[in-house]
Amino acid sequence: MKSLQFLGDSRVAVVDIPRPKPGPGQMLVKVVVSALCGSEMHSFYSPGVKPGGGHEFAGVVEDPNGQAGFSKGDRVAVHVVTGCGVCRHCRAGNEIFCETLAFPPNSHSEYSTPWAHHCLKLPDDIDWETGVLIGGDAMGVAYHLSRRVGVNAHDTVAVFGLGPIGLGIVSLWSFLGARVIGVDFSAWRREFAEKKLGCWKTVDAGKKGVVDKLRKLTGREGPDICLEATGKPAPVTQCFEAVRKGGKIGIVGEQGQATFNPSDGLIHKEVNVYGAWYFRLQEFPGMVELCRRGLKPKQVITHRLPLEEAQKGYDLMAAQQCGKVVFRP
């Protein structure tokens, strides 16, 4: 079958590999749509040949492999993080805290073998691309973050970073009624957020005075909520500086170190800070319902490419000239 391979140093190829066989608890799924995740860029940039990535996908069950509740032909989206299923965290529905996390195999391929427990059946009125986004990072993280932090229609929210996850946040939180300010270096992404996703205003992260601009846009008080989705240290600091007194901060951008001033940024302002990683299986029906009420997760998709043109997708991500990129294997 066709499958993506990282060749190292920002190059990818499509190679022929054997079709995988589902192991215990897994099913064979024919991939229909597989989305490019920003987390793959580490593999893309680094040297050396690696098997292809991809973990956000939806497809058709080709072989249910005896898994209860599934039949050949079922349409499914795949939740990426799988726990052991029996520890206290898994029992509580928090599989992302499990000590033995596993991730579905490479999905930038014709077939993949996800665990049946993490396959989410797609209702007939949810199309493939919507299914990928609400079963994956772009809308899944945005939705989980909205539930963690809590958002009101009267909130003004600054979103630092308009990559695929930041754009998902802009799209969802605007839909939920909040007034969203997008902060990013990329003029392309700022314009996309404003023109297509309902972003109220944007601020150029590359110019001086980002915090001051956020204050000016919010009557000098600062945003009610600041969300960090860049994975860079400076915006973390800016979140603490910009957020209004008594406001909230949500952090989803993965990174090792960042600094903030506890007295000025947290203690005296009495700010609440939330980390959020990945959505829970039980949050999927809520996202389906929002789609039925008019949320259009597909708005964040800017490029649809056959797998053979995957190089173009990664190049666009590297240049920050795209929203979400999806492949059709």
Ligand SMILES: [Zn+2]
């Ligand atoms: Zn577990």
